[in-house]
Amino acid sequence: METHLLRTFVAVASSGSFSAAAADLDYTQSAVSQHIAALESSLGTALLTRRPVAPTPAGERLLEHAGAILLRIEAARADVRRVVGEPPGEIVFATTPLAAATRVARALTQLRQTRPGLAVTFEVARRDEVARGVASGAYHLGLVDGIAAPSDPLRLPDVGLLRTSAVAQEGLAVVVPADHPIAGRKRLGLAALVDARWIDAPAVSAPLDDLRAAVETDSLRAALGYAGADVRTLLELVAAGHGLAVLPASVSVPAGVAKVPVGSPRLVHRVELLHGQLDSAAASALAELLDEG
Structure with missing residues (x-):
């Protein structure tokens, strides 16, 4: 064929x-x-x-x-x-919206300080798009995030030879309106929220499909779907009472929103670095900076 x-x-x-x-x-x-x-x-x-x-x-x-x-x-x-070798002086990098934006900014600053003539293109895309872009050569490197069991890697599409390494891992929290009955709780299990209203925002929060699989129930239902990639918009929707969402525990929330740590099931927010052979010196340098955090 x-x-x-x-x-x-x-x-x-x-x-x-x-x-x-x-x-x-x-x-x-x-x-x-x-x-x-x-x-x-x-x-x-x-x-x-x-x-x-x-x-x-x-x-x-x-x-x-x-x-x-x-x-x-x-x-x-x-x-x-x-x-064979890539054109010198250029690097194209991609990340998912929640994949440690502060880490990316700091790493790019350090890289450009040591390589002042380097042309950098930085893009934000969904996890599957980043993985496919790295595999196809559209991106030199990618950072992706998602939820997983503490010892498990992220599930990625089968895109061929793709090297991955974990660069960050942290707990999860349910974000709720500040006046929600569970606001102020020290910890809770997701199974207790099967009847809650949820916002399904897979680009910037734990996808409901993943949460359903983790809790082993189909009862987690979306009251609203958000297809965007802006965390602030998602938090505004939460504050307005449109539903709950699960985010990395370190995410800063505005007034009107509270975070409640997830105690069960045992899940973490995981960030992984994706790359190919890294024969480009600039790509190798950026990978090291990202891995250092």
Whole structure:
């Protein structure tokens, strides 16, 4: 199965249009049609219906594999580029919103003091996006965060050769309105809050799916979903009474919000550094600074 044929198939299936895929890939529409015909011929089955353009059952099954295959190929190319060597004087770094912003700022300051000519691009993205970006070579390094059992690593997508190391770990706290009945408690178990109203904000708080798995119940229900990546907005929503959320215990909260440490189940907020071979001297230096905290 040739990679360029698979890439064309994904583009057509995603856009639902041969012409749109041709524009995205900078091909002619005839070339796109030829690619799809060649792929279907090699697999011996139709992968797309034509009117409307949509995956067949066989095409749906191929799509389940295609993303991982193409990502692994990009990861392999990135790994080879790291061995050959990267352009000097540039580093692209990414982090999830809660992945120790103070640590990042301090490390970047130290790095630029020792390498004044270094061009740095710093981005904030979701955990899966950071992992895929590091694997594909879009980012030299990444910091990701999430909740886990104290001795467990974070669950990351299968993106090929990706090195990880823990750089920080701390307890969790439930954030509640200051006048909430549990505000002021020294510690509590999440199982006691199964009937509470929750805000599901997976980019900036513990995702409800993870909390449900930890408490082993489906009773934790979202009263509100927040798809943004700003912690201050989430805390404003908590203060206004829209629901509760679980955050790292060290997060500063404004007036009107209280933190209650989570006693059970045993979970921690974990921050991990992601990287490839680190053949870039600047990337290696930044990795050391981040690891030092």
